[in-house]
Amino acid sequence: MMLALEMFRSLPRTVAGKAMGSRMPGLLSGFAAPLRLVTIDPPVVDRPGWARLRTRLSGICGSDLGALSGSTSLYFSAVVSLPFVPGHEVVAELLDDCEDLPKGTRVVLDPVLTCAARGVEPCENCAAGDTNRCSRVTVGDLSPGLQTGFCKDTGGGWGQQLSAHRSQMHPVPEGWSDEQALLLEPLSCAVHTALRAGVRDGDRVLVSGAGAVGLFATLALRQLTPAGEIVVVAKHGHQRELAQQFGASEVVAPREVLRRVRRSTGAFQLNPDYAAPYLLGGVDVAVDAVGSKQSLETALGATRAGGRVVLSGMPAAADLSAAWFRELEVVGTYASSQSERAFDQAIELGSLEPAVQLSKTVVSYPLHRWREALDHAHAAGRLGTVKVAFDPRSSS
Amino acid sequence: MSRPGFVLEVDDRTPPMIVHEGLGFRLESFPLGTRVVYPPESLPAVPDVDAAIDHALRNPEDSEPLPALLRAGMRLTIAFDDLSLPLPTMKAPDIRGRIIEAVLTMAAEAGVDDVKLVAANALHRRMTAAELKHIVGERVFRSFYPQGDLYNFDAEDQDNLLHLGTTEHGEDIEIDKRAATSDLLVYVNVNLVAMDGGHKSVGIGLASYKSIKHHHNAKTMVHSRSFMDHKKSAMHHSAWRMGRIIKDTVKVFQIETTLNNDIFPKSLGFLQKREWEWSVRDQASMLAVKRGLAMAPQKARHKLFHDVRSVYGLTGVRAGEVEAVHAKTLEKVHAQHSVEVDGQSDVLVMGVPYVGPYNVNSSMNPILATCMGLGYYFNSYRGQPVVRKGGAVILYHPLDEGFNQLHHPSYVDFYEEVLAESTDPAVVGEKYEQQFAEDPWYRHLYRTSHAYHGVHPFYMWYWAAHAMDHVGDVIWVGGDRKAAARLGFRAATTLQDALEMASSTVGPSPSITYLHNPPHLLADVR
Numbered sequence: 001m002m003l004a005l006e007m008f009r010s011l012p013r014t015v016a017g018k019a020m021g022s023r024m025p026g027l028l029s030g031f032a033a034p035l036r037l038v039t040i041d042p043p044v045v046d047r048p049g050w051a052r053l054r055t056r057l058s059g060i061c062g063s064d065l066g067a068l069s070g071s072t073s074l075y076f077s078a079v080v081s082l083p084f085v086p087g088h089e090v091v092a093e094l095l096d097d098c099e100d101l102p103k104g105t106r107v108v109l110d111p112v113l114t115c116a117a118r119g120v121e122p123c124e125n126c127a128a129g130d131t132n133r134c135s136r137v138t139v140g141d142l143s144p145g146l147q148t149g150f151c152k153d154t155g156g157g158w159g160q161q162l163s164a165h166r167s168q169m170h171p172v173p174e175g176w177s178d179e180q181a182l183l184l185e186p187l188s189c190a191v192h193t194a195l196r197a198g199v200r201d202g203d204r205v206l207v208s209g210a211g212a213v214g215l216f217a218t219l220a221l222r223q224l225t226p227a228g229e230i231v232v233v234a235k236h237g238h239q240r241e242l243a244q245q246f247g248a249s250e251v252v253a254p255r256e257v258l259r260r261v262r263r264s265t266g267a268f269q270l271n272p273d274y275a276a277p278y279l280l281g282g283v284d285v286a287v288d289a290v291g292s293k294q295s296l297e298t299a300l301g302a303t304r305a306g307g308r309v310v311l312s313g314m315p316a317a318a319d320l321s322a323a324w325f326r327e328l329e330v331v332g333t334y335a336s337s338q339s340e341r342a343f344d345q346a347i348e349l350g351s352l353e354p355a356v357q358l359s360k361t362v363v364s365y366p367l368h369r370w371r372e373a374l375d376h377a378h379a380a381g382r383l384g385t386v387k388v389a390f391d392p393r394s395s396s
Numbered sequence: 397m398s399r400p401g402f403v404l405e406v407d408d409r410t411p412p413m414i415v416h417e418g419l420g421f422r423l424e425s426f427p428l429g430t431r432v433v434y435p436p437e438s439l440p441a442v443p444d445v446d447a448a449i450d451h452a453l454r455n456p457e458d459s460e461p462l463p464a465l466l467r468a469g470m471r472l473t474i475a476f477d478d479l480s481l482p483l484p485t486m487k488a489p490d491i492r493g494r495i496i497e498a499v500l501t502m503a504a505e506a507g508v509d510d511v512k513l514v515a516a517n518a519l520h521r522r523m524t525a526a527e528l529k530h531i532v533g534e535r536v537f538r539s540f541y542p543q544g545d546l547y548n549f550d551a552e553d554q555d556n557l558l559h560l561g562t563t564e565h566g567e568d569i570e571i572d573k574r575a576a577t578s579d580l581l582v583y584v585n586v587n588l589v590a591m592d593g594g595h596k597s598v599g600i601g602l603a604s605y606k607s608i609k610h611h612h613n614a615k616t617m618v619h620s621r622s623f624m625d626h627k628k629s630a631m632h633h634s635a636w637r638m639g640r641i642i643k644d645t646v647k648v649f650q651i652e653t654t655l656n657n658d659i660f661p662k663s664l665g666f667l668q669k670r671e672w673e674w675s676v677r678d679q680a681s682m683l684a685v686k687r688g689l690a691m692a693p694q695k696a697r698h699k700l701f702h703d704v705r706s707v708y709g710l711t712g713v714r715a716g717e718v719e720a721v722h723a724k725t726l727e728k729v730h731a732q733h734s735v736e737v738d739g740q741s742d743v744l745v746m747g748v749p750y751v752g753p754y755n756v757n758s759s760m761n762p763i764l765a766t767c768m769g770l771g772y773y774f775n776s777y778r779g780q781p782v783v784r785k786g787g788a789v790i791l792y793h794p795l796d797e798g799f800n801q802l803h804h805p806s807y808v809d810f811y812e813e814v815l816a817e818s819t820d821p822a823v824v825g826e827k828y829e830q831q832f833a834e835d836p837w838y839r840h841l842y843r844t845s846h847a848y849h850g851v852h853p854f855y856m857w858y859w860a861a862h863a864m865d866h867v868g869d870v871i872w873v874g875g876d877r878k879a880a881a882r883l884g885f886r887a888a889t890t891l892q893d894a895l896e897m898a899s900s901t902v903g904p905s906p907s908i909t910y911l912h913n914p915p916h917l918l919a920d921v922r
Binding site for chain 1: 808834837
């Protein structure tokens with residue numbers, strides 16, 4: 001038996017979370033979260049290439065909070081299987097030998113449950129290496145689930161044990177701490193974001209948001225693309241400092257962003273009736289690293305005609321008029337793809353000093369203090385934290 | 397007979413003094429021994445304005461009479477100062493309109509029919525039709541505006557600018573093409589203070605950024621001691637060099653006017669008087685206005701003050717060759733404004749009123765308040781600054797009017813972005829001036845809306861460069877603390893607090909001088 005946090009189906013809690021979760025985050029950790037601490041059998045997938053793992057650390061991601069608050073679109077309800085143990089940012093150690101990896105190896109997971117993990121013939125995307133675009137996430141050996149942490153058969157990082165397929169595993173480099181390794185999965189997503197951004201030489205880039213997603217996107221854009229000026233929108237003081245360390249040319253507050261972009265690009269600013277101002281002209285590429293309506297609309301409104309808007313955070317409903325009127329390319333970025341060797345590149349980014357320093361600020365909680373952990377994660381920006389995680393081994 | 401300006405030393409019997417602070421004023425009790433510099437009373441006005449104008453045009457300085465310069469078939473351009481002068485706005489009819497009518501009458505008699513009227517607004521905002529009408533008068537407006545023959549100068553209209561060459565210092569001279577290619581350019585000026593007029597009129601009023609940037613910068617401002625004294629002003633030296641080249645290209649007939657100090661209407665007449673000479677009626681008015689202002693919302697206070705139209709008296713009008721005219725003009729300006737002040741003091745106190753040259757019908761934002769206090773008022777001296785090197789300046793203004801988005805869009809960015817990085821005029825100029833000057837959006841707003849040019853806030857900041865370089869401490873009494881901090885200064889609630897704060901710079905018992913301004917004064921510091 002093992003201890004785990006389990007997300008379960010509860011219409012009243014989901015409705016309550018949806019109605020008030022974003023305004024009253026305390027509800028998430030109180031009565032409204034469809035989450036419970038349970039003692040259950042460890043998940044086992046008895047198929048070739050699968051192995052059991054013991055969780056060492058598992059991060060709390062914005063998409064986890066979105067799922068708990070009910071703010072995530074019901075679009076995703078078809079690609080999860082309740083009840084499941086959340087946690088897709090996972091550092092774990094193998095409890096069994098797994099193909100070439102001996103028992104005890106520390107690994108981080110690429111959480112996407114691809115054709116290889118599901119034991120089906122590779123779909124067109126998996127065959128091409130675009131594993132994050134797998135078309136078979138609901139079939140095969142496993143229940144529906146786009147990732148580990150959303151599938152009831154595999155378990156997730158918010159439990160003491162989980163199962164993973166060899167194709168998901170990336171050994172942790174020698175000498176890395178668990179905290180450092182924990183950043184690899186979000187860093188791999190950032191690698192994918194940077195590559196999807198299609199940045200050309202000297203392009204002006206706007207990154208809206210300076211949480212983990214925004215900071216890592218900034219680092220990846222700076223390291224992996226020929227971006228010129230990178231303006232990062234940061235809400236809190238510590239985020240401003242971090243954004244600069246991660247490669248921002250300039251950091252601005254949310255209320256200043258349009259003015260700052262307008263100034264640096266010589267754009268024209270328009271003030272529509274009863275709606276937020278926007279620019280004619282603007283940055284070449286904008287990355288929405290928050291996923292809120294305001295952030296996405298800011299990105300759309302600050303991008304030049306024909307520019308590209310990259311959805312890095314899970315997007316909220318927003319006014320897409322600018323995308324139509326300015327002929328913007330709106331590009332989604334989800335997880336990371338094996339063809340990009342995203343985890344290998346993430347390891348390089350994770351070795352850089354800003355990421356190493358950031359890993360030292362990771363805050364972890366034992367599972368039984370999940371209410372505090374969620375509270376902390378929800379207010380992470382305000383509290384000066386970038387990454388909050390669960391350490392299921394810990395009891396205090 | 398008007399009484400000259402003088403310096404009062406505060407003693408036990410001295411009543412509290414009026415100190416202007418934006419859209420209001422306060423009564424301040426200054427420490428014993430404070431020197432209070434009062435401007436001279438208003439000089440007598442010319443009794444017959446039309447006759448004075450006619451006389452000036454027919455008997456110019458170092459020039460043929462105007463009628464002799466006019467002939468049929470010629471191109472005549474009449475340029476005139478914009479709404480930044482005089483302050484407050486003159487009650488109709490504006491002196492410029494009366495002069496323009498006289499010039500047009502002579503032109504008509506000579507058979508001149510190619511006439512254009514251009515407001516010399518340089519990088520200032522375009523005036524509205526109503527503002528133009530106020531300056532030129534109803535008749536001239538109706539005759540010229542609808543045909544497009546009366547218009548605002550556009551310093552960004554490349555097709556209508558002409559590069560006249562460079563000075564021996566390599567300064568570009570680029571001015572309005574119509575003016576530069578006219579057979580005669582008549583410039584109608586209002587010389588409110590000593591810095592106005594002379595070669596500044598055409599050389600700046602009708603010039604583009606390419607030209608203006610040579611003298612409107614931190615370096616020239618720091619080396620202008622002061623810009624109210626053109627012989628010791630690096631800015632004026634540059635304008636004079638340019639003016640002499642302009643003079644070789646186009647015939648300029650300069651008409652300069654001087655006004656007296658009658659700036660407040662009867663309802664605010666107490667502001668014009670010395671406090672101990674207030675009658676019972678004055679005291680009652682002061683109390684009523686003070687109470688009313690205390691209760692009124694900012695919008696109402698703004699309207700009350702900005703609706704003021706001053707009944708200036710004309711003290712002189714002179715026409716002819718630019719430098720000859722300007723020398724005579726300055727005599728009159730000095731007669732109206734000069735006050736002899738004996739030596740410098742440790743602390744200079746000034747109240748910043750509701751209006752300056754760049755917020756007519758607009759808001760006195762924190763940058764303009766700084767320009768008014770540390771620019772215009774601080775520089776209102778000849779000889780040496782009223783405050784000693786390393787001394788302290790105490791200014792009164794709430795710094796809470798915010799920014800007018802229509803008139804001052806680039807000011808917002810300057811305040812939020814540039815001043816957040818540095819308040820050093822040289823540093824911000826070096827890094828940001830060109831960006832703002834060439835910003836397409838600001839250009840667009842300057843040309844098509846009523847916005848000051850993108851570079852304008854830099855100039856406002858440069859105006860204050862000499863003061864910032866000279867003094868050790870700047871404290872705003874009653875100023876918004878956040879705004880004062882953004883400007884690089886400090887704020888205090890009361891004068892006593894300000895003096896306490898300044899004590900680290902000037903000691904616990906500093907000598908203090910208060911410039912009782914407005915009405916305008918020019919401290920002649922010996």
